[in-house]
Amino acid sequence: MKLINDLKWRYATKQFDKTKKIPDEEMKKLMEVVRLSPSSYGLQLYKVLIIEDSEIREKLKAASWNQNQITDSSALIVFCNYKDVNESHIDDFIRLKCETENQDFNKLKGYSDFMKSKVSGMTKPEKDNWTKRQTYIALGFLLTACAELKIDACPMEGFEKNKYDEILRLSEQNLSASVIASIGYRSQSDNLQFLPKVRKSIDELFETVETIRHKSVA
């Protein structure tokens, strides 16, 4: 399986080659992959910022434990989730679904009401947590696509979300930075690329219902 070799090739890149830029056609492919990523109900309750500007990235680096990946990569991707979810998000989705599938708006009323009732049953922190989780799926797809295209990436949670929200003026748009990724090309001096993958064995990671039950009885 080619994907397994791609996943063995990738690693969380710490040192990027500052001189290498990801070509526009490759960036477009990555954007299309993120666009096609699945999300709960298909609502895509997030925005994805692509930041190439070096001045902004310098500011963000200071809010990211001074990690060099922020400024040295070709681009910084900031996944931002909608903190609050309201009926208009669902109406927008239903409108898009009707247009795309050539469906009658009224036929989707039941589905729309169902989603609205689920969302209105959540507290604000629950909504924030729910939409944040969706961004990690998109991040996973981005990392996998990067591996296939032989583009290096470093996913990161090591940053101060409040400062990102302030620098990028996200709060005023009901958005919050949830997870980020630097993408570009590895520097040959990054020794981490030569290390083997540290992963649990298949036996340790996977269980069957029988073995789980056996362990809980023992």
Ligand SMILES: Cc1cc2nc3c(=O)[nH]c(=O)nc-3n(C[C@H](O)[C@H](O)[C@H](O)COP(=O)(O)O)c2cc1C
């Ligand atoms: C959600 C998430 C957050 C991470 N945060 C950071 C980070 O802030 N800085 C960093 O250098 N690596 C970060 N990593 C990279 C992990 O340390 C790395 O993926 C893990 O050690 C496995 O190694 P590999 O990706 O090289 O196979 C993060 C990874 C994930 C998935």
